[in-house]
Amino acid sequence: MKKLLLMLSILLVAPACAGKPTPIPEPESAGGKLFAEKCGICHSVPHPKRNTFEQWQSLMVLMQEQRLHRKMEPLTDDERKVIMRYLQRNAR
Numbered sequence: 001m002k003k004l005l006l007m008l009s010i011l012l013v014a015p016a017c018a019g020k021p022t023p024i025p026e027p028e029s030a031g032g033k034l035f036a037e038k039c040g041i042c043h044s045v046p047h048p049k050r051n052t053f054e055q056w057q058s059l060m061v062l063m064q065e066q067r068l069h070r071k072m073e074p075l076t077d078d079e080r081k082v083i084m085r086y087l088q089r090n091a092r
């Protein structure tokens with residue numbers, strides 16, 4: 001019986017975490033929205049806590065280059081500032 005309960009709880013819990021990324025902080029803020037919108041185009045939206053703010057600063061440069069590779073306009077200064085402020089508040 002114990003085993004059955006264990007199986008059941010695994011079955012019930014597993015689908016909830018399968019493939020669903022951890023929700024990002026402040027999803028309703030301007031920064032959170034822009035981050036989710038601009039950083040989930042080529043891959044899933046990364047969690048701010050996966051990096052320190054210093055790491056995000058250089059990653060943002062790399063991602064601007066990725067946009068250029070794909071013939072996309074780079075983020076505007078304003079967009080970059082809003083995202084950087086968001087990352088400053090929420091980075092590791």
Ligand code: HEC
Binds near residue numbers: 062
């Ligand atoms: C034009 C496509 C594109 C956009 C838009 C984009 N990325 Fe990326 N991103 C990539 C590619 C391609 C890689 C994998 C290449 C690599 O790791 O150098 C990547 C990798 C990453 C990684 C993993 C890198 C590592 O070494 O851990 C992070 C984190 C990341 N992107 C964050 C962002 C953020 C934040 C934004 C929004 C500002 C963003 N990306 C927007 C294309 C994009």
